[in-house]
Amino acid sequence: MKRIAFIGLGHMGLPMARNLLKAGFSLKVFDLVADAIETLAKEGAQAASSAADAVQGQTVVVSMLPASRHVEGLYLGDSGLLKQLEPGTLVLECSTIAPESARRVHQAAAEQGLAMLDAPVSGGTAGAAAGTLTFMVGGEAATLEQARPIFQAMGSNIFHAGPDGAGQVAKVCNNLVLAVQMIATAEAMALGVASGLEPTVLAEIMRQSSGGNWTLEKYNPWPGVMENAPASRGYTGGFMAELMAKDLGLAQEAAQVTASSTPMGALALQLYRLLLKQGKGQQDFSVVQQLFVE
Amino acid sequence: MKRIAFIGLGHMGLPMARNLLKAGFSLKVFDLVADAIETLAKEGAQAASSAADAVQGQTVVVSMLPASRHVEGLYLGDSGLLKQLEPGTLVLECSTIAPESARRVHQAAAEQGLAMLDAPVSGGTAGAAAGTLTFMVGGEAATLEQARPIFQAMGSNIFHAGPDGAGQVAKVCNNLVLAVQMIATAEAMALGVASGLEPTVLAEIMRQSSGGNWTLEKYNPWPGVMENAPASRGYTGGFMAELMAKDLGLAQEAAQVTASSTPMGALALQLYRLLLKQGKGQQDFSVVQQLFVE
Amino acid sequence: MKRIAFIGLGHMGLPMARNLLKAGFSLKVFDLVADAIETLAKEGAQAASSAADAVQGQTVVVSMLPASRHVEGLYLGDSGLLKQLEPGTLVLECSTIAPESARRVHQAAAEQGLAMLDAPVSGGTAGAAAGTLTFMVGGEAATLEQARPIFQAMGSNIFHAGPDGAGQVAKVCNNLVLAVQMIATAEAMALGVASGLEPTVLAEIMRQSSGGNWTLEKYNPWPGVMENAPASRGYTGGFMAELMAKDLGLAQEAAQVTASSTPMGALALQLYRLLLKQGKGQQDFSVVQQLFVE
Amino acid sequence: MKRIAFIGLGHMGLPMARNLLKAGFSLKVFDLVADAIETLAKEGAQAASSAADAVQGQTVVVSMLPASRHVEGLYLGDSGLLKQLEPGTLVLECSTIAPESARRVHQAAAEQGLAMLDAPVSGGTAGAAAGTLTFMVGGEAATLEQARPIFQAMGSNIFHAGPDGAGQVAKVCNNLVLAVQMIATAEAMALGVASGLEPTVLAEIMRQSSGGNWTLEKYNPWPGVMENAPASRGYTGGFMAELMAKDLGLAQEAAQVTASSTPMGALALQLYRLLLKQGKGQQDFSVVQQLFVE
Known part of the structure; x- marks a missing residue:
């Protein structure tokens, strides 16, 4: 649980990834904006050349993307990330997206035998920087316990909202x-x-x-x-x-x-x-x- | 400041008057419903036969009525209460009414040289019974200081909201x-x-x-x-x-x-x-x- | 029914009064703006120096004012116009005001034995100029029949909406x-x-x-x-x-x-x-x- | 243009199909409810055992379904109807669905070289029975001219709203x-x-x-x-x-x-x-x- 692929390094994702680095996790990061990757690479993350590259050798994926279509585009379909993850990889999807969309990713993850949580945050960029975000988590309670140290590195309140999609x-x-x-x-x-x-x-x-x-x-x-x-x-x-x-x-x-x-x-x-x-x-x-x- | 006329003994007024009695104020009370008067008379208040009777010999008037028209009906006009009050009487109007209506009573009171506050409450019947109402007070700060012990007998938060009508x-x-x-x-x-x-x-x-x-x-x-x-x-x-x-x-x-x-x-x-x-x-x-x- | 006092010569009232003049009615007109009076005086109306002056010798009053408070101010109270009208004068109140306000004027008119209609219009300044206004009339049907020729000089649709205030x-x-x-x-x-x-x-x-x-x-x-x-x-x-x-x-x-x-x-x-x-x-x-x- | 496949025989579709029959078109009909098929079969339509069967040998498809997901389910995907239609077949999609959904079907039809119109109706079941529906049509004007006789058998107002999706x-x-x-x-x-x-x-x-x-x-x-x-x-x-x-x-x-x-x-x-x-x-x-x- 120490090797994380972090995908999506925008206003929220970048400081969140930084807090994971500070907490001692090993990060491989990707974003469509090269500058964001470089910034984190200077701080100790490993730069990836693509989302697929980012997940190679990692045991956890954290994603932080703008909208439902980006998340579905990343994970679903024949060339989607879910088809490329090793068994046992944990997927922590932190974007704010439609509950229906989150449920589609949950279902596809389940079909691949992968554990996944939808875990949107509140607290804004200030909370992301300070590591005081609130996580609202949907999925199985046992999976949340597994992921808790990761969330705690980025936030201060972690709520289990309920089953798949409940975080959203x-x-x-x-x-x-x-x-x-x-x-x-x-x-x-x-x-x-x-x-x-x-x-x-x-x-x-x-x-x-x-x-x-x-x-x-x-x-x-x-x-x-x-x-x-x-x-x-x-x-x-x-x-x-x-x-x-x-x-x-x-x-x-x-x-x-x-x-x-x-x-x-x-x-x-x-x-x-x-x-x-x-x-x-x-x-x-x-x-x-x-x-x-x- | 110990002799109070209390007019309006409904769901809110009755327990408010009761708390004034408990705090040691001398009360003369009136309501259109005789039962309410009797109830308080048994507890030590003096029963009045009319609003005009209630204010006789008292130095403070507290009113707690349903709506703007009742308040204006009580105080304004040639036969209104304001014309019958002794100089120096303090008027504490606690009904929830239109700010415009409160301002009309303020102005009429000022014309009679009487100090007045609009002081609607929040906290409901439970707060009225417990003596934990919030008072939102409009009028002069000095007048509020004069009235504070009376409000404190009925409530726990007393806010000075601003000038005439500001409480409403x-x-x-x-x-x-x-x-x-x-x-x-x-x-x-x-x-x-x-x-x-x-x-x-x-x-x-x-x-x-x-x-x-x-x-x-x-x-x-x-x-x-x-x-x-x-x-x-x-x-x-x-x-x-x-x-x-x-x-x-x-x-x-x-x-x-x-x-x-x-x-x-x-x-x-x-x-x-x-x-x-x-x-x-x-x-x-x-x-x-x-x-x-x- | 040929001598009309017209009070209120704004964007709507002026063209309405003009259409009455054109239809052969004898008009005495008043407004707070002297220019408006002069304009109509040049077209054959008699200039009045006040509302009270305007109604002298006239058998119908038409008023067209901005809001409830102006209408109540004109007609009600001890110095209001209703106390100065001759018995038999017909009051046609064409302003758009609160139904409650119209009913107050109706009631005061009735107390003076005067017939009154509330008759707000629609059609805007264009309709006022063209004489094609719609009148929505509240009050007694018989009174409306009396007033119909006057309305017809200013409008093309005259509806009897119902009792006092119904026009509003x-x-x-x-x-x-x-x-x-x-x-x-x-x-x-x-x-x-x-x-x-x-x-x-x-x-x-x-x-x-x-x-x-x-x-x-x-x-x-x-x-x-x-x-x-x-x-x-x-x-x-x-x-x-x-x-x-x-x-x-x-x-x-x-x-x-x-x-x-x-x-x-x-x-x-x-x-x-x-x-x-x-x-x-x-x-x-x-x-x-x-x-x-x- | 005389042989029509009609898919969706609900409250609207059934009377619409009936009007096409009356106008002399040759119909092959399908619905998930067998009764509806039988009703029309008695009136001269040919019963189909599936949507795919219905379109066999027909040159026009008319569909009238409840919602976006049914329409997308019918036409799109590898086993969707669009992949099974003969070149030159005209698709008239009359369901009321999301404009985005209609545009997806338009695009897929274009990829197959098929002419399509989105043509939702208004007028309700009464208009459907009377043949007086209004059609609001999106797609190419030339295609609408081709389809006009079909629409006219079912409706009385046919509007060309604009490009693909504009009908919706x-x-x-x-x-x-x-x-x-x-x-x-x-x-x-x-x-x-x-x-x-x-x-x-x-x-x-x-x-x-x-x-x-x-x-x-x-x-x-x-x-x-x-x-x-x-x-x-x-x-x-x-x-x-x-x-x-x-x-x-x-x-x-x-x-x-x-x-x-x-x-x-x-x-x-x-x-x-x-x-x-x-x-x-x-x-x-x-x-x-x-x-x-x-």
Whole structure:
């Protein structure tokens, strides 16, 4: 369990891989961007020339890719990675993708006799860098126990959400609630300030009352209320609005599969898409505050 | 500051008045329902035959009424209570009403030279009984200091929200966020369970993650997740859905006054009204969960 | 029935009064803006120095004012116009206001023994100029018969909506549907075009199919689809977005009074308020199209 | 062009096939339900034992299936129908499916050198029986001219919506608008009636005014307003709510592909899913009226 192939070295994958290196794991890494490979190679990882090369001789695969199609493209099909892995290899798929998509990879892995977990994370690039990510894990509990030291090198909270795909379901449920309460908080802040309240006073009252939520604790969307929140540095450097739109889209895919009604989650997605139309997709997702002020 | 007229002895007012009695204040009480007066009279309050009678000889008035029209009816106009109060009387208006309505009473009080606070509460009937209400107070800070011992006899958190009407604004902002996050939580619970997750597991993951909010801490809407939540006793005994609809309506009134856009808050109101059409207005507001399950 | 006091000579009132003049009625006119009075005086109206002056010697009052508070301010109270009208004077209140507000004026008129109708119009400034307005009339049918020649001088469709206030109710119901179908049409146009369709082709298919509605017939929001629609001249010269926001606000007031759930109407209001935040309140209401394109 | 294979003989497909028979086309038919095949066999069609059998010797294929997965399952893959068709065969795919799905079939057909059209219909089972369906056609104009006589045997309006997939796009755009205006009309009817108006009067005013739309012309959701509408016969016998939910889901899929914001369409889907939770999925889609009345 010490030799890991790490595939996908983007904003999240790179710092995650780095934390594995620091923890003493032996890494072979691949990404379509050569710079990312080189960066890690300088820090002690072995550079691979392809995903197939990366898994050679390794006993664990960790992947961190942008979307369902990349993950399915990597693992599935006759030339997919699952067909090339040695028996006993452990697959830890950490991308945020559709639960249905995760289940397809699970099933294909099972057909190859491979143990796999879907393990999307929350905590953003800051959490990835600090090694304090939250992992929401779907798959067998015994497999999770096997993988736990690897997750612990990258994160501080590791939840077993349930069976195959359950990690993705937990992630989209969580982010649905997060997006909605961010927007509701932004609405309330704008309404309160327009009605004559001081933003810091209103924020504090709600934080300590039944309106309290994570955004009021850590991430207030009104500029200046929290010194360290993205809102106080021009909505930069947090979790991009376009990624929240992506996650809300995954929630709607899951709702479609189960015929679930999610009026708040659906509206949140539409409002984020309005923001994207306004060219704000790459700002922090708390920029939704700007919809509600002049 | 020891002689209080208490007007409005309903589900909230009665236990609030009782706590004032217990704290040693001298009370003269009035309500349109004679039983409520008698109940408190047996416990040491003086029974009044009218609101005008209740204020005779008292130095503080506390009122706790259902809606804006009752409050304006009590205080305003040529035969209103404000015209009958002695100079120096302190008016503590604790009903949840429209900020505009509160401001009208503030202005009329000021014209009579009377100090007044708008001080709506949160915490429900349980908080009223336990003396742990939260007071959100609008008006002058000095007046709040004068009134603080009275509020402390009834509550545990006393916030100064800002100028006249600010207490009401803070309350409607808080309850807007509360209603929206309750509905979002209910949506996410239903979506997660329909996708195969255990409700207790999903609830715990979200509670500890960025989806965390007051409803996940104290008041989960899925039956059985929290033993002491209304959802686990048939949605009884909490904060009624029809009262949440009332508060969401006040939020929309405030939004109308300030031309604020509150898409989540507006949708929450419409969904609560759907529940009311289904005859569920007198169940706890977490009954919104039932919209999302078969 | 030939001598009319006309109060309120704005964008709508001025052309309406002009059509009454053309039809041979004798007019005495008042507005807070002197220019408007002078304009009509040159065309044969008698200039009045106040509302009270305008009604002297006239047998009918027509009022066309911006909002509920102006109408209540004009007619109600001890110094209100209703107390100054001769018995037998007919009051035709054509402003778009809250049904509750209209009912208050009706009741006060009845107390003075005066016949009154609430008669809001649709058709915009173009319809006002052309004399092709639609009148939606609340009050007694017999009174409407009396007033019919006056309405006919200004409009082409005169509907008896029902009892006191019913004209206003019909207006807000109609405009709720209008706003929602405008937004839905704009969404569908944007979705179709983004998916590769020609806007004129899509518009024509929907117009002839079950998606057909008044906006597709007369007022397509996509620039260039209809030569004469505001969308094809930079969203100018139609019915301003801020007036639609006003009417949607009146619909929500009516919904509040009756505890009606109107999720689409409520969302439409919030979206129009977003537009107002973007500084587009004075553009034609079809400018909502711009929310949905980059 | 006289020998047609017809695959999919459900509520829509059966009467469509029947109209082709009546028009003199030679039909070979297949469905998974044997009864449907027998019914048409008695009327002159040739019974096929499989889809592959049905296309033997025929020059046109018409398919009418429930959803994207059935259509992709029928045509695509190594054992799919496209690989078995003679060169020159014309494929008319009339199911309502995702535009993306239709484009996949188009592309596979092109790879086999086969001409194909996506041609979803509107008009419901009544239109299918009467031969008055509307066809919204995507693909090459020349192919449409070839197919026109076939469509004309089943429908009365044939629109060329644009390139491959455009028929499906036009259909989902149309049905998005239809669903939203049905709900808005239902809201307005409920609001107006709750405010004291006669439903028939309100319906007629809106129908003739700027709120006018197809539902007010043909399909009023308030029972008793239109004798022949489903609302007047217990919401039976029209277009099922669950099918409208399906089409709104397809609209959201198309919106996801193009990152389009469709707040009204998204809310409509959520409201239809609430209805489905209440067990009303098989009633006519105007049953949404019942959400808004007690």
